[in-house]
Amino acid sequence: MDIQSMICRIRSYVSDRVLTLIVFFLLAILMFVLLYTHVKPETYQIELFSVSDRTIRSQVTIVDEQKTEEEKKRAATEVEEAYVYKSDIVNNRLLLVDSLFDFVLEAKTKYPEDQTEQLLFLKKRFTNEAEDATKVIGDEELSSLLEAKPKELELLKKKTAGLVESSLENRIRAEEVATAKAEIVNQVRTSSIPDEYQDAAAAIASYAIVPTVVYDKELTQKRRKEAMENVEPVRILQGQVIVQEGHLIDRETYRQLELLGLLKNDPSYKPVIGLLIFIAVVLFLLYYYFHYSPMEEEKKTSAVLLSSAVFLFSLLLMKLADLLDFSDFYELTYAYPAALAAMLLTVLVNERIAIMVTIVLSACGSMVFNEQLNGTLNVEMGLYILFSGLAGVLFLMGSKNINLLRAGMLVSLVNVFVILFLKLLVSGQYTQTEFLYFTLFSFLSGLLSAVLTMGMLPFIEAAFGMLSKMKLIELSSPNQPLLKKLLTETPGTYHHSVMVANLSEAACEAIGANGLLARVGCYYHDIGKTKHPQFFIENQGSLGNPHDQLPPEVSKDIIISHVTDGVKMLKEHKLPQEIIDVAEQHHGTTLVKYFYFQAKKINPDIEESDFRYVGPKPQTKELAVINIADSVEAAVRSMDHPTTEQIETLVEQIVSDRLCDGQFSECDISLKELQIVKKTLCESLSGIFHSRIKYPGVEEVAPAKQS
Structure with a gap:
């Protein structure tokens, strides 16, 4: 059973919200398990006046209150009487x-x-x-x-x-x-x-x-108070050696170990509480984002699962990199593919969730890569992961032609500049060889992120049923078997599909919908016409119209069947569900008007429902736009030298007809967005003044092209 089937089976037992809560609960447990070893206080079984069997360093920077007070008293006594x-x-x-x-x-x-x-x-x-x-x-x-x-x-x-x-x-x-x-x-x-x-x-x-x-007693006390206030707090610094291996643990050393919480009989639980708070904040923000996301529930659940899986995979890679001992070659740590999660989520989900996960991973990276000093944060590594991930999002977002290798190269360049900025900023005394290694491995990080993204995308898409931008671009290639079939067998339909794709993409992008999905879906939306190409006017040319020899009921069945035939063909070729939905819903439940009125002349008692597409109605904004663009393109193509005013009137008439027919009642497109769609379609169509063959007797919509 693949992941997609397993998700569907789980969803049959629990709601999407409950499933999301379960995922976040499991994510919280796994985050705690993976990060706990990096924040838990490292304690030792030590006796007073014993000899230390190891060198113990401070894991944190802390103020030694007792020593500070002693220094203040000493400073006060050194002040002479006034x-x-x-x-x-x-x-x-x-x-x-x-x-x-x-x-x-x-x-x-x-x-x-x-x-x-x-x-x-x-x-x-x-x-x-x-x-x-x-x-x-x-x-x-x-x-x-x-x-x-x-x-x-x-x-x-x-x-x-x-x-x-x-x-x-x-x-x-x-x-x-x-x-x-x-x-x-x-x-x-x-x-x-x-x-x-x-x-x-x-x-x-x-x-x-x-x-x-x-x-002068008052002046003396004032000077002593000032001297005490000028005493800097005595701090035990992070990384400071508390006791060397083989040295005696005297009372002062024992007191410092106790103060730092390094004794097993007095451990500190504050770092663990801090980790729990961190996990709670992260999961709250993620839950809040997905809860108010406009995505459909099914897609939202898939996005939650995918984002969690990608995040955990990146966290496991961090853990693996930390477990490998790079103490003698620590520069290799910077080869960690810091932009992997960001690039995967940008391509598969969206830029926002990619940025959120990148920020969380940078915080986790500062804990994991803490140079074996539990409870400390490696801010340098955190910034490196943050900049690398954001660069991965930046070079992929909004791109119609995704080139992961190019994006990886650009991320590599950003990594190099970031690591040089970090190393030079802290004035580290590094050799030229060390700087060379920093540059080499940070450059490798970007390339590794891109290569892993390309390698993992097909498996993730198949497992989670996700449709990425790369997959859409791949499906838009004319070399795809179905598109090649459409081009060779039904060139008129192919041209129509390309025109509808252009119109739909422009309108979708104008309202913030997925223009690329609309374009690729339009390429395949009429693939069912390849079953009976001669029955559709755009493929008839100078040949006669076979519908003239058929009863309206038979013609209606042939016209409507191109939807069901197309869905069947797309499923046989295992195209993504989103593409199948376009073919299935692009007519909604609209009426095949021409043949309905022809049939009504013969039989006034004919049922209107018998001449409607089976649907369903458009379920998304993209499908609503395609529904309009498909009819508009066919109608304009049937007009002789249409003017701008005629195009605007036609578009307004078709959209009003769809609204009155309730075709958009099951999607979330608004009236304001419909106004934008109409305006965009009119602007796009105004440049098209090709002379079209008008179907005999047509007044409103091309009869044999109910598409």
Whole structure:
């Protein structure tokens, strides 16, 4: 049993939607099985303080939070404490010096004769809640100051304050105060201050010395915070060696292995969850596309099966390429036929699904070709597959004459430029030999894609019952046995078929239908006329019309039989079902008017249904267009020197007649599209002014050419 028969048998048990869901479910399972080994975390059975039996590398890039925190603390401790110079302290200490000398003058003024009271007054003034100068300045020093004259005190104050100011401006820290006090005492001793006052001046100056550079807690904390923020996160890089083979696994190494999820007792399931999400998104997009696709249900199901099969085959090729060990010759990986799926689906289905599958395959390729680092993505390979596949679609889409080998050559050129761009962009240190291999194998990839596409197309078409563009082009060749038979035995019908093919193709393309299918179908649509060629006016020439000697019922049967005869011949020659449908449906259930009215003259009670084609009515847009074009071409051919206005009137009349007769009720062609079809047919026919032989007595449509 072939695949097509098996699909038909399955569809007899389940609906197309259920079958599609089953296909996607199986596709999800197979994708998971094929990709799981490339994303699952690789874990090891390792004990602390054991010797590693292999070199273990990190499979991902991850931030080491513990190390980062340690680095931040270290950076904070390295920041020195912040000290700031306080100029107001200098001013305050100078004011203090001035005040002490002023108190001496005040004591002398208040108690001019009583030195004891003067001394008591000074001690009281030198002592308050904030200051107690008496601890440093003794009675002897105070007494010496009380004996000085006012001018001497003023001069002494000025010199002492100057020394204090000079010392305090040197930015004194707390630990430098003792040294500063000693220095200022020495300065007083060596100054011009009289000897009898030096002890008092030294005591006051020493007392005035305090730290002028003080610790700033807020500034220190701010600087330490900035230092911590400037610390770059410590990362364990992808591919970084965690432990070398034969080295001891210490606590730090064990901690890193645990952090990376490389220990069997603590595996990470996040990559697996990520893979499941990826598969779900891919299948949702594919299902959404096919669900809303305008294709017929039968063709849609075949497209789902074919797309899934091609995708899985390409994925299996990736898996095979990965299983082959190219570690010593890794450039060979780029010979993978990256454009194979894109080219197959472009030819067999359409460009949209080819692009979707190419994008999904590029994502899968970045997982499969991850250089044995599970859980990582090879973005370079993903881009290579993406560009190669898109190039395959581009060079095949919209082409009426498909040349797979030419498309493969163009894909090869794109592959070469893409691989050079990728390798040069990352500034890889590659040798000329390596660049040569990259170029050679990427070029081979495109050719291999084309060759495999050509080799697989016939088998896929036969298995899935698909009709590709290449098959249509092959069927359009005049060397085909049936077309050769049509040309040699019924040249008039052959010419008519070619004319209808031209008209149908132009009209189909104008409404976005399959013009190539319409053209090739028209070549074969009247093949049944080869059974009785002389009964059709285009083959009679100057000979008489045999219908003149036959009853209308017999003539009707001969005319209608060309449809059933044609279907039988096409099936015998195993032509695709789409071509058979054209022959079977191109008349729909229209009435053979001429012979019906002839019969009605003889028998008014004749049934109209007996003079109708058996049908079915056109089921697709292409068949609706062929139905119109066939009648229009025959009608115009029967006119003498038709004008543009006459052609437009005739086309409008035929289309209106078909609509009123319900011939388009089973296909999805719209009134807007019919308007476009009429306009296109009129434009095409306006250039045809050949003189035609008019069938005797015909008013509307050529009687013997109900085609």
